[in-house]
Amino acid sequence: MKIRWKLRMAAAQREVWTGAQLRRLLADKAGLELSAASVSTLLTKEPTQVKLSTLAALCTALECTPNDLFEVDTTPVEQSVRPPQPVAEPKAASSGGRSMPPL
Secondary structure (H helix, E strand, O other): OEEEEOHHHHHHOOOOOOHHHHHHHHHHHHOOOOOHHHHHHHHHOOOOOOOHHHHHHHHHHHOOOHHHHEEEEOOOOOOOOOOOOOOOOOOOOOOOOOOOOOO
8 A cells, every 4th residue: 555645735736835834824724833844844755654633733724635635545465475374283271270262
């Protein structure tokens, strides 16, 4: 599965060209204060994770939906076929008096 981060494009479509502009919008419209470095990173790099509160604030500030901010490719990835592994038989329980559940 691939995820494509589209924040820069979504911002540009709304005439938001700089991190400073986005930072102001986040503070004014969504009440979220992020550092300049954090906003710059969101604009320039694909994050590995985003807090839901940050995602909601971005959507509020840019008046968009999460679909405008990222794209998910759900095309199945081909997996290599592995030979079946032998199943080990469970060992008998020790003197604890308990037996293994039936298979």
